[in-house]
Amino acid sequence: MPGDARLSHTAALILRAISAGYVYGFGVMEVTGLPSGTVYPAMRRLERDGLIRSHWEQEALATAEQRPARKYYKLTRAGNTTLTASLKRYPLIEKMLPAPEVEHA
Amino acid sequence: MTRALHSVRTLPWRAFLRCIALLLERSFRAEWIREWQAELWHAERSLGSKGLSLFEVQAELARFTRGALCDAALIRWQVFRSHAFRLNADSERHATALASPAACLGWLLLGCLAFASVAVLVPGARQALLPARNRGAQATVRISRDGLAGSGSPTIRLDQYRQWQAQARNLFAAIAFYRAEQKRVHFAAHRSADLSLLIGTGSLSEVIPLALERGSLAAQATDTRAALVLSDAAWRRYFRRDPQIVGSEARIGEQRVRIAAIASLQPSSGQPGQTMPPPDAWLLETDAQIEQWPRSTHGFVVATVRPAVAASLPAERWHMTVPQPTGDEEFECVTVADHFLRTIVVFLFTAILALLALPATTSLRLGEYGSAYAGHHSGKRMRRWLFLGAKFSLALALIFFITLDLDCLLTRMHGGAAGLFSFPACLAAFRWILRDQRQRCPVCLRLLRNPARVGQPSRVFLAWNGTEMMCADGHGLLHVPELPTSWFSTQRWLSLDSSWNGLFHPTGLAPSVNP
Numbered sequence: 076m077p078g079d080a081r082l083s084h085t086a087a088l089i090l091r092a093i094s095a096g097y098v099y100g101f102g103v104m105e106v107t108g109l110p111s112g113t114v115y116p117a118m119r120r121l122e123r124d125g126l127i128r129s130h131w132e133q134e135a136l137a138t139a140e141q142r143p144a145r146k147y148y149k150l151t152r153a154g155n156t157t158l159t160a161s162l163k164r165y166p167l168i169e170k171m172l173p174a175p176e177v178e179h180a
Numbered sequence: 181m182t183r184a185l186h187s188v189r190t191l192p193w194r195a196f197l198r199c200i201a202l203l204l205e206r207s208f209r210a211e212w213i214r215e216w217q218a219e220l221w222h223a224e225r226s227l228g229s230k231g232l233s234l235f236e237v238q239a240e241l242a243r244f245t246r247g248a249l250c251d252a253a254l255i256r257w258q259v260f261r262s263h264a265f266r267l268n269a270d271s272e273r274h275a276t277a278l279a280s281p282a283a284c285l286g287w288l289l290l291g292c293l294a295f296a297s298v299a300v301l302v303p304g305a306r307q308a309l310l311p312a313r314n315r316g317a318q319a320t321v322r323i324s325r326d327g328l329a330g331s332g333s334p335t336i337r338l339d340q341y342r343q344w345q346a347q348a349r350n351l352f353a354a355i356a357f358y359r360a361e362q363k364r365v366h367f368a369a370h371r372s373a374d375l376s377l378l379i380g381t382g383s384l385s386e387v388i389p390l391a392l393e394r395g396s397l398a399a400q401a402t403d404t405r406a407a408l409v410l411s412d413a414a415w416r417r418y419f420r421r422d423p424q425i426v427g428s429e430a431r432i433g434e435q436r437v438r439i440a441a442i443a444s445l446q447p448s449s450g451q452p453g454q455t456m457p458p459p460d461a462w463l464l465e466t467d468a469q470i471e472q473w474p475r476s477t478h479g480f481v482v483a484t485v486r487p488a489v490a491a492s493l494p495a496e497r498w499h500m501t502v503p504q505p506t507g508d509e510e511f512e513c514v515t516v517a518d519h520f521l522r523t524i525v526v527f528l529f530t531a532i533l534a535l536l537a538l539p540a541t542t543s544l545r546l547g548e549y550g551s552a553y554a555g556h557h558s559g560k561r562m563r564r565w566l567f568l569g570a571k572f573s574l575a576l577a578l579i580f581f582i583t584l585d586l587d588c589l590l591t592r593m594h595g596g597a598a599g600l601f602s603f604p605a606c607l608a609a610f611r612w613i614l615r616d617q618r619q620r621c622p623v624c625l626r627l628l629r630n631p632a633r634v635g636q637p638s639r640v641f642l643a644w645n646g647t648e649m650m651c652a653d654g655h656g657l658l659h660v661p662e663l664p665t666s667w668f669s670t671q672r673w674l675s676l677d678s679s680w681n682g683l684f685h686p687t688g689l690a691p692s693v694n695p
Binding site: 099101105110111113114 | 217219222225243245246248249251255258
């Protein structure tokens with residue numbers, strides 16, 4: 076069951092970052108300090124395990140802002156359960172991440 | 181302007197991402213490139229807004245795009261694992277396809293039917309499968325001295341042929357005499373070739389079915405020259421299918437002959453001595469020319485038996501007794517289209533050879549199953565032996581039809597190597613049958629599953645080590661020794677009584693799936 080999944084510290088940190096509002100991959104990189112070679116593969120594994128789900132921004136919205144559309148991530152219900160369990164295991168994660176920056180998704 | 185500047189700064193990294201994307205399957209590539217290029221764009225904008233120098237931005241972008249390589253490698257690995265899992269699942273499915281005895285026999289039967297269907301479609305094989313009496317209204321026989329039918333040598337004298345020609349009209353609708361020789365034939369335009377000839381009487385074309393592709397033999401009755409009928413193969417090989425050759429004159433030594441026709445041999449007709457290949461040409465001499473042959477000339481005789489007589493003949497082979505003043509002479513008559521019998525005999529011979537060679541390649545023991553049938557109906561034991569017999573029968577039938585198909589196809593191409601196929605095929609089939617029988621539960625005849633290594637090889641003299649397999653329905657366990665010893669020489673069945681039923685799934689153990 077996903078709730079029983081034992082996440083690594085890195086995966087739990089990424090999950091915490093996404094739940095904190097850092098929904099883009101580069102944003103997770105910046106807030107966690109992890110390299111892209113760790114963050115993006117980890118997010119793929121988390122999506123494969125059903126803990127997060129990816130979505131594409133609306134193309135019209137991105138075009139209006141003169142930028143390319145990005146893929147953003149949101150926690151699933153199973154991801155929330157797993158994160159709650161992981162935070163008990165890694166209590167410092169909550170203190171490591173600052174307050175979430177508000178980004179229009 | 182800003183966008184153009186972004187494009188220029190990220191150009192090399194976008195190209196790098198496209199190169200990395202080649203690692204991915206085509207279906208993932210477009211979305212992956214779109215995702216990473218979008219992230220690259222925002223990374224460059226974020227880094228550029230931090231007041232870093234151009235070089236520092238580029239260095240950061242290099243570090244960023246390096247992660248794309250890890251991401252692509254992960255996706256590639258996940259795809260590979262999913263394919264490997266699918267292959268494993270397929271092999272698991274294939275293994276379970278033969279699990280039940282009905283499925284095993286069903287597949288063998290399906291193979292037999294498939295190759296039997298091919299045999300019906302291949303003309304030579306179809307004719308070989310028909311009983312001899314149904315092969316056309318007339319039966320063509322080859323007459324040889326008794327006991328010399330398979331020798332391949334000419335055994336009939338010319339005077340004997342003339343005697344039958346005069347006296348056996350009630351028996352034979354047509355009879356022909358010929359001999360096989362290699363002669364140099366000189367054609368027009370100073371062309372010549374060494375051809376294998378069947379030189380015989382004019383009635384030869386009536387007895388041996390020649391399919392005339394060009395020309396005809398109608399003029400032979402009035403022409404004083406012998407008629408040369410070239411085979412299709414020789415016409416192609418020596419004359420490149422030149423149509424002008426038909427009707428022209430050729431010379432064999434001092435004898436002038438007329439090239440009357442081009443013919444191909446029907447696949448159902450046979451030649452004396454099965455090892456003789458079809459000839460390059462047939463030379464049909466006139467009666468006057470035949471009269472000049474010495475009486476003691478030895479050759480072959482083929483005849484067409486009258487339909488009324490053919491129906492009463494015993495089999496493909498029968499004996500003919502010819503009363504002579506000096507005593508009766510025995511002759512053997514063999515149906516020319518005796519292909520089926522030949523194939524059967526060769527196949528059975530190779531199957532027996534394979535059976536004799538089987539003990540040299542594998543153990544014949546099926547194991548110790550003394551306790552297997554305790555508490556079960558006595559018919560279970562018989563059912564196991566019947567299953568073994570059915571596998572042998574179906575396997576032999578399958579290999580026979582494959583051999584027949586190959587024999588007819590390769591004979592048409594003058595290969596004739598199909599007989600070499602049946603021995604290794606029979607040997608491999610027998611080995612598989614024994615191996616399959618050993619791996620089945622003696623009670624339900626399903627394939628045993630979940631092989632588990634038991635014991636340590638280093639303790640082979642102190643304890644038992646080998647492989648344990650179980651019946652999915654809980655009938656028992658099979659212990660196969662790794663090394664045969666005097667106290668455990670062959671596999672042994674351990675029956676489980678009904679108290680074990682609760683541990684086994686009623687429909688068998690479900691395969692474990694770990695993606």
